[in-house]
Amino acid sequence: MIIFFAVFLLTLLVITAIAIVRTENLFVAVMLTSIFSLLMAANFFILDAADVALTEAAIGAGVTTVIFLSALSLTAERERSQTTAKWLTIGVVSVTALVLMYATFDKPLLGDPNAPVHQHVAPWYLENTPILIDIPNVVTAVLSSFRGYDTLGEVFVVFAACIGVLFLLSAGNGIKAEDETPKSQGLRHHLIPKVVGRLLVPFIVLFGLYVQFHGEYGPGGGFQAGAIIATAFILHALLEGERAALAAMPRAALLGMAVAGAMLYGMVGVVCIALGGNFLDYSVLHSNPVIGQQIGIIVIEAGVGITVCGALLSIFHAFTSRRGLN
Amino acid sequence: MIDLILDGLSWGLLMLGSGFVVVGGIGALRLPSFYTRMHAASLTDTMGTILILAGIILQAGLSLAAIKLFAILIFLLLTGPTATYALANAALLSGVKPELDCDESEEPLKK
Numbered sequence: 001m002i003i004f005f006a007v008f009l010l011t012l013l014v015i016t017a018i019a020i021v022r023t024e025n026l027f028v029a030v031m032l033t034s035i036f037s038l039l040m041a042a043n044f045f046i047l048d049a050a051d052v053a054l055t056e057a058a059i060g061a062g063v064t065t066v067i068f069l070s071a072l073s074l075t076a077e078r079e080r081s082q083t084t085a086k087w088l089t090i091g092v093v094s095v096t097a098l099v100l101m102y103a104t105f106d107k108p109l110l111g112d113p114n115a116p117v118h119q120h121v122a123p124w125y126l127e128n129t130p131i132l133i134d135i136p137n138v139v140t141a142v143l144s145s146f147r148g149y150d151t152l153g154e155v156f157v158v159f160a161a162c163i164g165v166l167f168l169l170s171a172g173n174g175i176k177a178e179d180e181t182p183k184s185q186g187l188r189h190h191l192i193p194k195v196v197g198r199l200l201v202p203f204i205v206l207f208g209l210y211v212q213f214h215g216e217y218g219p220g221g222g223f224q225a226g227a228i229i230a231t232a233f234i235l236h237a238l239l240e241g242e243r244a245a246l247a248a249m250p251r252a253a254l255l256g257m258a259v260a261g262a263m264l265y266g267m268v269g270v271v272c273i274a275l276g277g278n279f280l281d282y283s284v285l286h287s288n289p290v291i292g293q294q295i296g297i298i299v300i301e302a303g304v305g306i307t308v309c310g311a312l313l314s315i316f317h318a319f320t321s322r323r324g325l326n
Numbered sequence: 327m328i329d330l331i332l333d334g335l336s337w338g339l340l341m342l343g344s345g346f347v348v349v350g351g352i353g354a355l356r357l358p359s360f361y362t363r364m365h366a367a368s369l370t371d372t373m374g375t376i377l378i379l380a381g382i383i384l385q386a387g388l389s390l391a392a393i394k395l396f397a398i399l400i401f402l403l404l405t406g407p408t409a410t411y412a413l414a415n416a417a418l419l420s421g422v423k424p425e426l427d428c429d430e431s432e433e434p435l436k437k
Contacts, residue, residue: 190415196408200401 226308257310371406
């Protein structure tokens with residue numbers, strides 16, 4: 001049954017991908033990308049990867065679409081006609097696809113219990129998570145404790161991406177595009193979206209906090225929560241306009257969040273060293289090593305959430321403030 | 327016995343809801359103009375959502391899952407029609423006129 005759904009979803013994915021390549025209208029392409037992410041999230045979900053599905057749905061289908069649309073409002077809606085040799089492109093893509101298909105013959109089958117990925121470190125994680133950390137969601141345990149270094153790296157990648165986008169977009173003209181154009185007014189004149197949106201914003205933030213602090217017990221954690229809370233603030237910005245959003249949450253505060261989250265994560269590691277453990281070895285944070293691990297996970301997940309939220313919102317505002325300049 | 331009735335009711339709701347989704351899909355493909363197509367698609371947001379989620383809630387029984395599904399239902403009922411409204415409003419503002427059947431002196435309206 002799972003195979004049936006998976007094949008159906010993957011077929012839809014291929015159709016969507018072809019449609020994205022074929023369309024020349026960039027607005028349509030952005031919408032199709034969002035649909036692609038949603039299908040991908042459903043696909044992750046039927047493969048039992050609920051955490052990844054939540055991330056894909058929140059970031060891929062949600063925040064990225066808004067950021068793409070903001071980027072699109074800075075440029076033209078239509079793709080420029082292609083000038084390079086089409087057949088060369090098709091040839092390279094076909095050869096790559098054939099090589100990749102050939103490579104899949106060596107892969108273990110879907111759900112094969114003897115696949116190397118199920119035999120390497122995964123059994124050890126499954127066996128030792130209840131003993132060492134004692135939280136139900138093994139994904140969170142692996143992500144924030146066993147593989148804490150990787151996640152620290154990811155947080156700094158998010159931070160670096162945010163800094164990169166800000167440098168690119170504010171190059172040459174400072175950040176002072178507080179203009180009075182009608183666009184910066186948001187949807188204030190549309191009654192129904194305004195009322196419904198204002199009603200929803202607090203609940204979206206609440207749900208984000210639930211996902212943040214429920215990450216140890218169910219699907220969720222800092223990445224997903226950061227994206228969901230960022231969505232609430234983006235909705236607020238779309239409803240009330242750029243100025244009101246920046247008055248509630250100034251750019252410096254957003255950038256500060258991106259910095260503070262990453263710093264918080266790193267500081268936990270330094271505190272662990274100061275207390276006599278290894279870097280990011282949370283066991284020393286409490287007299288009981290299991291509780292120490294749990295404290296460490298909660299704090300670093302908070303750091304991840306703050307960084308992701310701050311970075312996404314900084315990027316969003318960087319795009320929307322450019323709009324007033326053109 | 328009560329389980330059987332609940333199961334039957336739930337399946338009935340699910341089938342009916344799926345029917346509405348299918349009708350909405352067909353309508354979105356077949357109807358002539360933008361507004362009529364959107365009208366068909368909005369059927370999926372409202373009736374389809376209500377019936378299918380009610381069916382799943384009956385399957386879940388009295389549990390935390392049922393409350394979560396109910397919250398999802400409320401959320402979708404708030405956002406779906408709002409999105410439809412926003413879409414129609416944006417279309418109207420950008421100059422898409424509804425196609426009217428009566429051919430009075432309304433011709434100048436068509437672009």
